[in-house]
Amino acid sequence: MTIRFDGRVAIVTGAGNGLGRIHALELARLGAKVVINDFGGSRDGKGGASSDAALAVVEEIRKAGGEAIANGANVADFEQVQAMAAQAMEAFGRIDILINNAGILRDKTFSKMEMADFKAVMDVHLTGSANCTKVVWDIMREQNYGRILMTTSAAALFGNFGQANYGAAKMAVVGLMNMLSIEGSKYGIRVNTLAPIAATRMTSDVMPEPLLKAIRPEQVTPGALYLVSEQAPTKLILGAGGGVFSTIRMEETTPVYIADKELSADAIAARFDQIADWSTAVPREEANQQVAVFVETAMKGLKV
Numbered sequence: 001m002t003i004r005f006d007g008r009v010a011i012v013t014g015a016g017n018g019l020g021r022i023h024a025l026e027l028a029r030l031g032a033k034v035v036i037n038d039f040g041g042s043r044d045g046k047g048g049a050s051s052d053a054a055l056a057v058v059e060e061i062r063k064a065g066g067e068a069i070a071n072g073a074n075v076a077d078f079e080q081v082q083a084m085a086a087q088a089m090e091a092f093g094r095i096d097i098l099i100n101n102a103g104i105l106r107d108k109t110f111s112k113m114e115m116a117d118f119k120a121v122m123d124v125h126l127t128g129s130a131n132c133t134k135v136v137w138d139i140m141r142e143q144n145y146g147r148i149l150m151t152t153s154a155a156a157l158f159g160n161f162g163q164a165n166y167g168a169a170k171m172a173v174v175g176l177m178n179m180l181s182i183e184g185s186k187y188g189i190r191v192n193t194l195a196p197i198a199a200t201r202m203t204s205d206v207m208p209e210p211l212l213k214a215i216r217p218e219q220v221t222p223g224a225l226y227l228v229s230e231q232a233p234t235k236l237i238l239g240a241g242g243g244v245f246s247t248i249r250m251e252e253t254t255p256v257y258i259a260d261k262e263l264s265a266d267a268i269a270a271r272f273d274q275i276a277d278w279s280t281a282v283p284r285e286e287a288n289q290q291v292a293v294f295v296e297t298a299m300k301g302l303k304v
C-alpha cells in the first residue's frame with residue numbers, strides 16, 4: 001500500500017526551517033494541504049514575529065504544484081494558536097494531522113541556567129505542543145480521525161549534559177503522548193512521538209561536519225510521515241536519524257515484595273540486583289497494569 005495524504009490537511013509547526021520544513025514539503029508532495037507554521041525566530045527563540053520563513057516554504061510548495069498556507073503564530077501563545085486552527089479550518093475545512101515540531105534551544109549547565117531560560121524552553125516545547133494539540137483535539141474527535149506527532153529528543157529520553165530545560169520539556173511531550181493516545185483511541189486519534197537526529201541549525205555547532213553530512217533531515221521525514229499516516233501505530237516513540245530507525249519504550253522490571261518485618265533501606269540495598277534485573281523487564285500498556293501487578297505481588301507476599 002502506498003502512503004499518500006490526498007484530501008488530508010496537516011499543520012506542521014516550526015516548518016520554516018530544518019526538519020519541519022522537510023516534513024511539510026514531503027506531506028505536500030504526497031497530496032496533503034499544509035499549514036506552514038513558523039514564528040521566524042532564531043535558534044534560542046529570540047527575535048520571532050515574522051512569517052517570512054513560513055512564506056518561503058509555502059512558495060516552494062506552490063511552485064511544486066502543492067497547496068499550502070503560511071501561519072506566523074508563536075506556538076507558546078494560545079490565542080495565536082487558536083487563530084491558526086481557525087485559519088486552517090477556513091482555508092481547508094478540516095485538520096487531520098498535527099506535527100508538533102517547533103522548538104528552541106537555550107543550553108546551559110543547570111548551575112548557570114536562569115529560570116527564564118528554563119521557562120522559555122518549556123513554553124515552546126511543552127506548552128506549545130499542548131496548545132496546538134488542544135485546538136485541533138475536538139476537531140479531530142468530531143471527524144473521528146486524527147494523527148498527532150510529538151517531537152522528543154535523545155537528550156530527554158536518555159540524558160545529556162547541559163540541557164535540563166530541554167530534557168524536561170522533551171520528556172513532558174512523551175507524557176502528553178501517553179495520555180492522549182489513550183484518550184484519543186476511541187475517536188480514531190493516534191498520537192506518536194519522533195526522536196530525530198538531523199543536521200539543522202539546531203545541531204550545526206554540536207556535531208562535526210562529516211557527521212552532519214550523514215544525517216540529513218530528508219532521512220528522518222519518512223519516519224514522521226509513517227507516524228501520521230492512515231496506518232500509523234499509536235503511543236510509539238520512533239528514533240530516526242541518518243536513515244536509521246528504532247523504537248524506544250518505557251519498561252519495568254518484575255516487582256519484588258519485601259515484607260514489613262524486614263522492610264528497610266538496607267533490605268532494598270540487599271535486594272537491589274533483583275529489583276533492577278532488567279532481564280525481567282516488560283512494557284506496560286497503561287498505568288493500571290502497573291498498579292495491578294504491584295497489588296497482586298503485595299497480596300501474594302502477604303500470604304507467604
Ligand code: NAI
Nearest residue numbers: 014017018019039041074075101102103153197198200202
Ligand atoms: P530548527 O531550529 O531548524 O527548526 C525549528 C523551527 O521552529 C524554526 O524554524 C523556528 O523558527 C521554529 N520555532 C521555534 N519556536 C517557535 C515558536 N514558539 N512558534 C513557532 N515556531 C517556532 O530545528 P530542528 O533541528 O529542525 O528541530 C525541529 C524539532 O526537532 C525541534 O522540536 C527539536 O527540538 C527537535 N529535535 C531536533 C534534533 C536534531 O538533531 N535536529 C534532535 C532532537 C530533537
